[in-house]
Amino acid sequence: MANLVLPDAVLVKNYIGGDESALSTLIQRHQSKIFGFIYSKVNDRDLSDDIFQDTFIKVIKTLKSHSYNEEGKFLPWVMRIAHNLVVDHYRKAKKMPLQRETEEYSVFNYMTDNVLNIEGQMISDQVAFDLNKLLDELPEDQKEVLVMRMYQDLSFKEIADLTGVSINTALGRMRYALLNLRKIIEKNQIILTN
Amino acid sequence: MAKLYSKKKLAAQQMKPKKETISFLLNYSKALNMYKVGNSNIEIIAN
Numbered sequence: 001m002a003n004l005v006l007p008d009a010v011l012v013k014n015y016i017g018g019d020e021s022a023l024s025t026l027i028q029r030h031q032s033k034i035f036g037f038i039y040s041k042v043n044d045r046d047l048s049d050d051i052f053q054d055t056f057i058k059v060i061k062t063l064k065s066h067s068y069n070e071e072g073k074f075l076p077w078v079m080r081i082a083h084n085l086v087v088d089h090y091r092k093a094k095k096m097p098l099q100r101e102t103e104e105y106s107v108f109n110y111m112t113d114n115v116l117n118i119e120g121q122m123i124s125d126q127v128a129f130d131l132n133k134l135l136d137e138l139p140e141d142q143k144e145v146l147v148m149r150m151y152q153d154l155s156f157k158e159i160a161d162l163t164g165v166s167i168n169t170a171l172g173r174m175r176y177a178l179l180n181l182r183k184i185i186e187k188n189q190i191i192l193t194n
Numbered sequence: 195m196a197k198l199y200s201k202k203k204l205a206a207q208q209m210k211p212k213k214e215t216i217s218f219l220l221n222y223s224k225a226l227n228m229y230k231v232g233n234s235n236i237e238i239i240a241n
Contacts, residue, residue, distance in 0.1 A: 023223050027216055032208040039209050052211045056219045064228040065235045 008074035016063055027056065030075055034082055041086045051089060055082040127192050137184050142177035145170050 003011060003025040015022035034055065039048040058081050062068050068077075101107060116124060135143050144163060148154045156174070160167045185192065227238045 020220070020224055024220055027219065031216070032210050035211045036209045048209075049211050049215050053215050053219060057222065060219070060223045060226060061228065061237070064223075064226060065230065 009070065012063065012068065012070070012074055016066065016068070023060070026074065030078065033075065034078055037079060038082050038086060041083075042089065047089070051082060051085050054085050058085075130190060130192060134181055134184055134190070138177055138180055142173045142180065145173040146177040146181075149174055 003014075003021060006014075006022075006025070008026065008029075011022040011026050015026070031052075035048060035052050038051045038055075039045065042048055042051065055078060059078055135146065138146070141163075145159055148159045148162070149156070154162070156167050156170045160170045163170065165173075184190075222239075225240045227240070229236045229238070
């Protein structure tokens with residue numbers, strides 16, 4: 001309690017001499033001025049808390065390492081440290097702009113994953129199932145080419161070799177397979193979209 | 195005596211850091227020891 005009436009310079013001296021309660025008194029005495037100063041510059045309570053903490057970490061280190069110069073007064077010295085840290089913060093923020101989540105701006109508007117949701121997965125499964133049934137409607141030679149090309153990812157040259165026909169024939173079968181598939185889809189009014 | 199009808203102006207609330215921040219600083223100060231060796235300072239933080 002006696003600390004409350006002591007001037008800053010004496011409290012600083014006591015703190016350097018090992019009296020930890022002197023620091024508590026100094027913080028209590030000046031916290032609102034220093035915090036208010038920081039808040040007036042950054043307008044963010046959490047950020048102000050961070051800068052306030054960093055300011056006093058510097059104060060503690062300087063005092064404990066006996067490199068505090070008593071020429072100036074304590075409060076203006078701490079304010080200068082806080083001011084420098086605020087400037088540092090803005091420098092960093094300029095280098096690495098930070099977007100905060102707000103009602104208008106959400107980072108999730110710009111981030112998506114390619115995994116289908118349950119509904120999308122069900123539709124995709126249904127489309128695959130319907131398409132398989134449609135393939136069974138095609139003539140065997142056309143179905144064979146289409147399956148090799150689309151499902152097994154073979155080139156038309158490989159398909160031609162495997163089926164013993166020319167590349168042009170394989171291409172023709174593919175063309176007719178697709179035309180026939182379209183016809184069946186239109187005829188049965190099937191919707192194959194995700 | 196004349197009545198005062200004006201409301202007492204609410205004092206502007208002083209902004210203060212969180213209690214946790216102050217508590218951290220006081221504990222940090224207690225835990226920190228600094229020693230000068232040559233031109234450099236060595237920091238020791240007791241757990």
